[in-house]
Amino acid sequence: xxxxxxxxxxxxxxxxxxxxxxxxxxxxxxxxxxxxxxxxxxxxxxxxxxxxxxxxxxxxxxxxxxxxxxxxxxxxxxxxxxxxxxxxxxxxxxxxxxxxxxxxxxxxxxxxxxxxxxxxxxxxxxxxxxxxxxxxxxxxxxxxxxxxxxxxxxxxxxxxxxxxxxxxxxxxxxxxxxxxxxx
Numbered sequence: 482x483x484x485x486x487x488x489x490x491x492x493x494x495x496x497x498x499x500x501x502x503x504x505x506x507x508x509x510x511x512x513x514x515x516x517x518x519x520x521x522x523x524x525x526x527x528x529x530x531x532x533x534x535x536x537x538x539x540x541x542x543x544x545x546x547x548x549x550x551x552x553x554x555x556x557x558x559x560x561x562x563x564x565x566x567x568x569x570x571x572x573x574x575x576x577x578x579x580x581x582x583x584x585x586x587x588x589x590x591x592x593x594x595x596x597x598x599x600x601x602x603x604x605x606x607x608x609x610x611x612x613x614x615x616x617x618x619x620x621x622x623x624x625x626x627x628x629x630x631x632x633x634x635x636x637x638x639x640x641x642x643x644x645x646x647x648x649x650x651x652x653x654x655x656x657x658x659x660x661x662x663x664x
Contacts, residue, residue, distance in 0.1 A: 503533040508540040516541055516548045522600070523552050527568070527591040531603055538607045544660035551622075551654045555594040558649040568593055597653040604657055616661040620654040621647040 501507050503521060516537055525533050541548055555564050563571060568590075575588040601617060608615050621643055647653075 503536055504528075506536045506540050510539050511541070511543045511546075513540045514542055514546060516546075518548065519551045520553065522550070523595050524589070524592045526593040526595065530595065530600065531607075534600070534603050535607050535610075538604070538611055538613065538657075541613075541657075541659055543611075543613050546659040548657040549654070550600070550657060551652055552597075552600065553594040554648075554650060554653045555596045556649055557594070557651045558645060560594065561649075564594075597648060597655070600655070604655070608659075613659050614661060616658050618656045618658075619647055620656060622650040622652045622654055 499507065504525070518537060522530050522533055537548055537550075554560070563574070566574070571593065572588065572590045579587050597619065601619075604615075604617060
């Protein structure tokens with residue numbers, strides 16, 4: 482709500498809001514130049530991430546379209562011990578931690594961090610179904626919110642290999658561009 486109020490107070494000439502589900506976007510196919518999707522898809526973990534990703538790619542222009550996708554990483558370095566647990570067990574542990582630390586709310590049971598490899602698989606599959614050529618690039622991230630000072634310090638050191646930042650960081654970030662032959 483605060484974000485929407487902030488947008489309402491800005492004098493942007495081309496601003497507009499659309500309230501809809503990402504599972505059924507009201508846009509024509511190949512109609513959007515740039516889509517910025519931050520920390521959204523993991524909320525569809527229990528219902529499935531295929532439909533939201535399919536809708537994003539359906540709306541993205543077939544030529545010179547860009548999808549910037551950033552999500553919480555299932556395989557973040559400090560999450561690896563938990564990454565292979567079934568969602569029900571993970572939710573029990575997350576709830577226990579929230580109660581123990583006296584958080585005001587319990588974690589949502591329908592969401593979970595995502596594997597970059599699973600998302601890349603779906604993006605490639607959907608692109609083929611929609612007959613879109615593309616290039617996909619994974620960008621390393623060095624941000625570790627809520628990781629604690631010691632973990633954040635260790636992860637930010639130069640001796641940490643770039644592959645860790647690329648695939649084992651707290652978040653992962655993909656730039657998906659259409660109309661470009663896959664390299």
